[in-house]
Amino acid sequence: MKAELPNPARGPLPVATVPKSEWPRHPGWARRMIARAASLPISAVNGLELLGNTIQRVANTLRFERFWNEKITADPRVVIVPTFNKTLGKHPIWNVAINWLAANTCSGQIIEFGTNNGGWLKYFVDRLPQTIAFTGFDCFKGLPEAWDGLPAGSIKGFGAPTELWADDPVARAKVMADAERGIHFPEPPQSNVSIMTGLFSETVPLFLKDGWPKDIRLIHFDADLYISTRPVLDTLCGPLDYRYLILFDEFYSANHEFRAWQEFTALYKLDDWRVVAASEDGSQVLIEVNTRRALAA
Numbered sequence: 001m002k003a004e005l006p007n008p009a010r011g012p013l014p015v016a017t018v019p020k021s022e023w024p025r026h027p028g029w030a031r032r033m034i035a036r037a038a039s040l041p042i043s044a045v046n047g048l049e050l051l052g053n054t055i056q057r058v059a060n061t062l063r064f065e066r067f068w069n070e071k072i073t074a075d076p077r078v079v080i081v082p083t084f085n086k087t088l089g090k091h092p093i094w095n096v097a098i099n100w101l102a103a104n105t106c107s108g109q110i111i112e113f114g115t116n117n118g119g120w121l122k123y124f125v126d127r128l129p130q131t132i133a134f135t136g137f138d139c140f141k142g143l144p145e146a147w148d149g150l151p152a153g154s155i156k157g158f159g160a161p162t163e164l165w166a167d168d169p170v171a172r173a174k175v176m177a178d179a180e181r182g183i184h185f186p187e188p189p190q191s192n193v194s195i196m197t198g199l200f201s202e203t204v205p206l207f208l209k210d211g212w213p214k215d216i217r218l219i220h221f222d223a224d225l226y227i228s229t230r231p232v233l234d235t236l237c238g239p240l241d242y243r244y245l246i247l248f249d250e251f252y253s254a255n256h257e258f259r260a261w262q263e264f265t266a267l268y269k270l271d272d273w274r275v276v277a278a279s280e281d282g283s284q285v286l287i288e289v290n291t292r293r294a295l296a297a
């Protein structure tokens with residue numbers, strides 16, 4: 001039957017109505033039972049949520065242990081590096097990624113989600129050929145939501161990727177002072193580096209406007225939150241069908257990056273991936289995705 005189109009001459013489409021009730025008429029009995037507790041104070045509701053998160057964290061921590069056993073203990077190829085410390089920082093695992101890239105390619109692009117002051121970006125840009133293009137994504141306003149005990153707005157840094165100007169201390173100081181006064185930073189001094197400012201939900205669609213990149217080599221996830229990691233994994237990484245690296249910075253955060261990775265691999269039925277390197281405590285984890293496929297041209 002052909003659907004009836006609204007026609008001003010015949011009046012609007014008919015709408016069936018029922019009398020308004022004080023509460024929603026839930027179809028399920030379980031939902032109706034819970035709804036009876038609607039007058040609980042909001043502090044009790046928040047407490048319930050906290051309990052739920054804690055239980056979820058315990059479950060995800062148990063999943064993390066299994067992941068470690070299956071993907072790290074059982075694979076003799078995995079390189080284990082020291083946990084972040086003041087002397088070495090995170091350089092050991094970063095160097096594993098750089099060595100992999102240097103051995104495999106001198107073109108393509110590297111992307112970072114969560115650029116902050118740009119320390120990671122500068123380290124990689126300085127050690128890889130200029131023929132590789134870098135893009136850093138950040139809102140430069142700190143974490144949009146609370147994360148593992150830190151309130152929303154934490155880890156704002158200087159509000160600009162100041163480290164990109166580290167070779168020119170005067171320019172760096174100006175970028176930092178400008179950021180404090182709300183003046184946006186200029187184009188980075190490295191011609192192969194671009195910065196996309198804004199929430200990932202705003203900038204990733206712009207980045208993908210011409211389709212999925214065919215030459216990604218490495219993606220660094222350093223935005224800490226589940227909500228900043230999972231949607232990007234789904235949107236950007238889901239359709240990538242060639243070999244590339246992902247480096248997580250807070251993988252041991254069981255309800256966040258780890259959970260995002262678990263759910264993403266389940267959604268895309270992705271089983272062709274391996275851990276290349278991990279820090280001793282599991283916070284930084286370097287993953288090779290689509291290991292049986294060729295590197296993108």
Ligand SMILES: C[S@@+](CC[C@H](N)C(=O)[O-])C[C@H]1O[C@@H](n2cnc3c(N)ncnc32)[C@H](O)[C@@H]1O
Binds near residue numbers: 114115121144200225
């Ligand atoms: C841990 S810091 C990144 C550190 C950085 N990689 C470095 O080398 O210094 C996390 C950053 O993620 C950014 N961030 C988190 N979620 C975001 C989102 N949804 N959109 C944009 N930026 C986000 C925050 O603004 C913050 O600067």
